[in-house]
Every structure is written in C-alpha cells, then in structure tokens.
Amino acid sequence: MAGVYADEGTSGTVKKKRDGFLRLLQDCEAGKIDLLLTKSISRFARNTVDLLTTIRNLKSKNIAVYFEKENINTLESTGEILITILSSQAQEESRNISENIRWSLRSKYEKGEPTINYNHFMGYTKGPDGKLQPVPEEAAVVQEIFRLYLIGCSGVQIKKYLEQHQRRTVMGKTVWQPTVIDKMISNEKYIGAALMQKTYTTDFLTKQRVRNNGTLPKYFVEDNHPAIISKEVFYGVQEQRLWRSYVKRQLKGKVTQYALTGKLLCYDCGSTYMRVTRRVAGNRDIVWKCGSYIKNAGRVCRTGYTISEKALHTEVWNAYAVMKQALPVPDHPDIKEQRSIAQQMLNHKKAIEKALHENVQGFWAKENLMEYYAREMNAYYELAEKLCQLLLKNNTDKWIASRFRPIKGYSKYKKYEDELVSLYVDRIWAITSNEIVVLFKNGSMVRRMWYY
Known part of the structure; x- marks a missing residue:
C-alpha cells in the first residue's frame, strides 16, 4: 500500500493545480507504485489529453491503472480504446457543468445578485x-x-505611509503593494x-480568465450595500487617475513628485515648469523655472522666467481665497465672448464626468477612455488659454465662473497646502516672474501680481 492520493475540491480538468495527482505521478516515476486503483475515469482526470498522456506514460513503465466503475485495466489491449471514449464523455460532462455554472452566475447577475470573495475584501465582510x-x-x-490619493499621493507614497503607520492588509500583513492599492481605488x-x-x-479546461471588454454583457447595480467612500471622493479619485496619466503622456511630467508639477x-x-534648488549667497533657495528654457538653454522659450517657490505658494493661496469668496460674474453684453468660452469649458468637464460614471458601469475600455479624456482636456485647456488671454487683454483680475463648492471634509485650510492644488487647481500660467493666472477646477480664473 503506497498511499491514498486525493484532491478535494479541485477540478479534474487542470492537472497543474492538483497537488495530490502530481505527487502520485512523482511516486510512480520513483518506482514506488506498480498498480493504481481508481474509482472511475472522471476521478482520475476530466481532460482527455491529460488522461491519455498520463496513462501512456505509466504504461511505458509497466504501471497499470484499474478503473473500478468501468472495469478497465490500462495494460489490457482494449483498455485505451474504452478509456478514450469514456474520458471524452467525462470531459463533456465537465463542459456541461461549466456551462450550467456560467448560466447560473449570469442569471444571478441579471437579478442584481453579485458574487463576491468576502474573505479577501478590504473593508467589508459578509x-x-x-x-x-x-x-x-x-x-x-x-x-x-x-x-x-485624492490629495496627490502616488501609490508608492501611499504604500510607504501605510507601512510607516503599521496599517495591515486584509491578510494581516504589514507590507503593501502599489498594484493592490491601485485596484482598491478603482x-x-x-x-x-x-x-x-x-x-x-x-x-473550461484551462480555467483561463480574461477581462471582459464587451464580449459579454456587464451588469451594474447601485445601492447594493453600505458605502465606505462618498461618490464625490470616489469620482474625484477616478478623475485624478486619468489626469496623472494625461500629464505623463501629454506634458511628460512627473506628477507625483510635487503638487505643482504638471500644473x-x-x-x-507652454512647457511645464521645473522645481530647481540653487545657492544664493550661501543660502538654499527653491525656485520654479520653465523646463524648456532649462533643457534647451533658452533656444525655444524666449523668457524663462524664474519664480520663487515661497511667493508662488503665497499667491496660489491668495488666488484660492479670492475664488472661494467671490461671486459668479453677472451677465453683461461686454463679456459675451468670455461667457461663451466658459460654457464650452463647462461642457467638456460635463462630458468627462459622464464618461467617468460610464466607466465605473463598465462601458469603457481603459485605453479608449484615456484617449477620450485626453481629447476633452486638450479642448478644455485650449479654451482656457483663450479665456486667460482675454483676462490679460482686458486687464482684469478674475473670472468667477461659478460659486465655489468644496469637497466635503477638504476645505478647512488656513494657508497654502500642496493638497489644495491637487484638489482644486487645474492649471497655473506663469506670465512673468511676479505674475500668475490660476485656473480652478470649477472654471474660475484668478490673476495675481506681486511686488515683494
């Protein structure tokens, strides 16, 4: 008696996932077994190719397999013919079981009943x-x-934060993976x-699973269970994810290094500004300078203005304070062009918002959504530049498109914070070394000049 070999709760269609079966074959190779007694063909394997390959290999070593239910001995002359026929039936039975399970799952989906792995789901249980x-x-x-993530941290930065503060994963581990974090926030x-x-x-034989990009229908159910994250924060994060990819592709900026990078x-x-540390009279001074001017030694950019980071932070905060308190610009014939541009900008933002909701419901492929987002944002920024030009031409200090509506829980700021830029600022134009125009996400625009 060499032993009993069994695989409980494991499909017989995939050999590599059957530890007991693989151990059995190793013992056969080691010469520990002369005869295998098996209940039936379907217990041995449900994959015809695997079954016949294994039996022939064992037969070459003069190891017999006896199937009790079918009364077949593989060393007998008629054994392989009968096994081929019966194993095909076993494989077809597996196919039918797989189809039944698939039909059952789709029926549940149609009724709005999701199937969830409760044991490995961070934040929830059954x-x-x-x-x-x-x-x-x-x-x-x-x-x-x-x-x-919403206030500007990357997956790697979040990983470090969680590990430093000893936050445990759903499996109780202290080490986090950025890929896991990325899946969570989506x-x-x-x-x-x-x-x-x-x-x-x-x-059904290989059990290979692939992403459903429209081959089969998807089913979306709202209010299925208690929420952990507000929709406002969730969709803000989804927009952040797209924007970071957009900056990397369009502007080639490292958006996770500093809040102002890429903005x-x-x-x-039109090039992005870079953060530069320099020494002035022995003191460390941090400034921002046009990236094109630095890389091309002034051959492309004519100005190359340098802006003190301290002044920049101060004036971004001042612009935020103005936008936060100001009322929308009242309708007037003299601002007809500005209002038209602002409305078009709003339409592009609404289109992006609609696409984000559709993506959560499974209507977009990742690459298609990224391309759509890039087109909409390019058009949005082109309009924003026109609005900025009119602001400078008319020598006005602000354009307030709509009343400021802060994200709940993200508005009690008393001074400049990097997260303020991530949450509410779309773009900042460096006009000169002491003048900027700040475009906020609600479409408002504030011009700031300083002389200190």
Whole structure:
C-alpha cells in the first residue's frame, strides 16, 4: 500500500493545480507504485489529453491503472480504446457543468445578485443578509487610502505611509503593494455599487480568465450595500487617475513628485515648469523655472522666467481665497465672448464626468477612455488659454465662473497646502516672474501680481 492520493475540491480538468495527482505521478516515476486503483475515469482526470498522456506514460513503465466503475485495466489491449471514449464523455460532462455554472452566475447577475470573495475584501465582510457589511477598522484604512490619493499621493507614497503607520492588509500583513492599492481605488464596491462580469472564463479546461471588454454583457447595480467612500471622493479619485496619466503622456511630467508639477506652465512656450534648488549667497533657495528654457538653454522659450517657490505658494493661496469668496460674474453684453468660452469649458468637464460614471458601469475600455479624456482636456485647456488671454487683454483680475463648492471634509485650510492644488487647481500660467493666472477646477480664473 503506497498511499491514498486525493484532491478535494479541485477540478479534474487542470492537472497543474492538483497537488495530490502530481505527487502520485512523482511516486510512480520513483518506482514506488506498480498498480493504481481508481474509482472511475472522471476521478482520475476530466481532460482527455491529460488522461491519455498520463496513462501512456505509466504504461511505458509497466504501471497499470484499474478503473473500478468501468472495469478497465490500462495494460489490457482494449483498455485505451474504452478509456478514450469514456474520458471524452467525462470531459463533456465537465463542459456541461461549466456551462450550467456560467448560466447560473449570469442569471444571478441579471437579478442584481453579485458574487463576491468576502474573505479577501478590504473593508467589508459578509453580513447576516448575505451582503457586504463594513468592517470599521478596515474601512478606516480604505478611507485613508482614498484620501491620500485624492490629495496627490502616488501609490508608492501611499504604500510607504501605510507601512510607516503599521496599517495591515486584509491578510494581516504589514507590507503593501502599489498594484493592490491601485485596484482598491478603482473598485466601485466602495461606493455601495457592484459591477458584475468584469472577467470571464474563456476555456473550461484551462480555467483561463480574461477581462471582459464587451464580449459579454456587464451588469451594474447601485445601492447594493453600505458605502465606505462618498461618490464625490470616489469620482474625484477616478478623475485624478486619468489626469496623472494625461500629464505623463501629454506634458511628460512627473506628477507625483510635487503638487505643482504638471500644473504650472510657461505662458510663453507652454512647457511645464521645473522645481530647481540653487545657492544664493550661501543660502538654499527653491525656485520654479520653465523646463524648456532649462533643457534647451533658452533656444525655444524666449523668457524663462524664474519664480520663487515661497511667493508662488503665497499667491496660489491668495488666488484660492479670492475664488472661494467671490461671486459668479453677472451677465453683461461686454463679456459675451468670455461667457461663451466658459460654457464650452463647462461642457467638456460635463462630458468627462459622464464618461467617468460610464466607466465605473463598465462601458469603457481603459485605453479608449484615456484617449477620450485626453481629447476633452486638450479642448478644455485650449479654451482656457483663450479665456486667460482675454483676462490679460482686458486687464482684469478674475473670472468667477461659478460659486465655489468644496469637497466635503477638504476645505478647512488656513494657508497654502500642496493638497489644495491637487484638489482644486487645474492649471497655473506663469506670465512673468511676479505674475500668475490660476485656473480652478470649477472654471474660475484668478490673476495675481506681486511686488515683494
């Protein structure tokens, strides 16, 4: 008696996932076994190719396999013919089981009943009603992750923060992975919704799963369970993700290094400004300078204005204070052109907002959404530049498109903060070394000049 080899709860269609079966074959190779007694062909394997390959290999070593139910001995002359026929039936039975399971899942999806892995879901567990129920300690970590990303932190920075503050993963580990964090911040279940059939199995034999990019229908259910993250914060994070990819592609900026990177642009040439540390009279001085002027030694950008970071922070804060308190510009014939531009800008922002909601519901492929976002933002910024030109031409200090509506819980600022830029600033144009125009995400624009 060499032993009993079994794989409980494991499909017989995939050999590499069957530890007991693989151990059995190793013992056969080692010469520990002369005869295998098996209940039936379907218990041995449900994959015809694997079954015949294994049996022939064992047969070459003079090891017999006896199937009790079918009364077949593989060393007998008629064994392989019968096994081929019966194993094909076993494989077809697996196909039918797979189709039945697939049909059952789709029926549940159509009724709005998602299937969820409750054991490995950060922030939730299975409630008494069978639905997701928040776990307060884990939910607090999830909220922390969304907050950090919203205010400008990268996945790597969030990882470091969580590890430094000894936050544990859903598996109880102290080491976090940026890829896990990225999946979390894009998971619609944190707003109480559920998108079903994101992936599907292409082959019942290999069990290979692929992303569903429209091959099969998707099902979206709102208010399926209690939310951990507000929709305002969640969609703010989704827009942040797209914007960071946009800056990397369009402006080639490292958006996660400093809050102003990718948002502070040269009015003369359109290049992004770079943060530079220099020594003046032995003292460390931090300034911002046109990236094109630095890289091309002034051959492309004619101005190359240098702006003190301290002054820049002060005036961005002052611009924010003006925008926050000011009322929208009243309708007047003299500002007809400005109002038309502002409305077009608003339309592009609404189109992006609509696309973000559609993406959460499964209507967009990632690359297509990125291309659409880039087109809309390019058009938006072109209009914004026209509005900025009119602001300077008319020598006015502000254009307030709409009343400021802060994100709940993100407005009690008393001075400049980097997160303020991430949350509310779309773009800043450096006009001269002591003049900027700040474009806010609500379409408002404030011009600031200083002489200190």
